[in-house]
Amino acid sequence: DGRSLILSRSTDPGSPTQLWRVSYPDATLSRLTNDLNNYTGVSVTTDRSSLATARSETRIGIWIGDAAGRSGSEIIPPSPLNLTIYKTSWAGERFLYPVSTGSGVAIASLRPDSPARNDIIMDGTEPAATSDGQTIVVNRSRTLWKSNGDGQNAVQILPKLMATPIVTSDDRHVVFLSDASGIVTPWIVPITGGEPKQIANLFVGAGSMDIAPRTNEIVFTTRAADNSTTTIVCELPLCAARKEL
Numbered sequence: 315d316g317r318s319l320i321l322s323r324s325t326d327p328g329s330p331t332q333l334w335r336v337s338y339p340d341a342t343l344s345r346l347t348n349d350l351n352n353y354t355g356v357s358v359t360t361d362r363s364s365l366a367t368a369r370s371e372t373r374i375g376i377w378i379g380d381a382a383g384r385s386g387s388e389i390i391p392p393s394p395l396n397l398t399i400y401k402t403s404w405a406g407e408r409f410l411y412p413v414s415t416g417s418g419v420a421i422a423s424l425r426p427d428s429p430a431r432n433d434i435i436m437d438g439t440e441p442a443a444t445s446d447g448q449t450i451v452v453n454r455s456r457t458l459w460k461s462n463g464d465g466q467n468a469v470q471i472l473p474k475l476m477a478t479p480i481v482t483s484d485d486r487h488v489v490f491l492s493d494a495s496g497i498v499t500p501w502i503v504p505i506t507g508g509e510p511k512q513i514a515n516l517f518v519g520a521g522s523m524d525i526a527p528r529t530n531e532i533v534f535t536t537r538a539a540d541n542s543t544t545t546i547v548c549e550l551p552l553c554a555a556r557k558e559l
Contacts, residue, residue, distance in 0.1 A: 406447025434465030444485040514553040
């Protein structure tokens with residue numbers, strides 16, 4: 315009718331991409347689909363009576379294996395979790411992973427020797443935890459939060475981040491991605507809160523950054539001068555002793 319737009323969007327990082335209607339010119343948003351599928355792209359017929367879109371369903375299973383990669387077991391069978399962010403984490407002896415709910419994404423916890431799942435954080439993605447599992451940090455609508463190991467007493471650490479929070483090996487800081495400098499770069503902030511600092515003014519894509527488990531080093535991929543991809547290893551907090559692999 316010329317008075318609205320149809321679009322595909324997600325409500326939070328990791329939640330399914332759904333179809334929405336936006337009225338014009340008052341920009342009132344109303345939801346057309348509400349399920350665990352992803353709807354990518356949308357096209358409307360000339361008479362505006364029908365629309366076409368691509369619908370996809372992702373089935374995800376989780377395996378745990380030994381450090382040598384010689385054996386493993388499936389602890390979560392494939393199911394339509396339909397997440398676009400697959401980050402998982404250990405919290406002491408427990409395993410944390412994101413699950414889709416009707417209203418968004420929650421963080422679930424389980425022990426590998428028990429099939430009982432416990433949804434401990436009802437709003438969050440990209441879980442990370444201290445080595446003892448007593449503190450959990452999550453990305454909540456692109457803000458950084460921490461809670462107790464049971465998901466209680468949540469407090470905000472940062473009002474803005476981009477993605478990929480990782481707890482450092484000493485359990486004292488959180489490394490994350492932010493576009494505060496104009497490009498997506500790695501940053502660090504105390505897990506207790508405080509002023510964040512940029513680690514390096516280099517572009518880092520989501521999912522291409524990690525922390526060494528027993529050293530004070532970060533590894534990430536970035537673009538070299540010839541626009542090829544290169545891997546950087548350097549020491550926290552300000553990327554000292556930089557090595558390019």
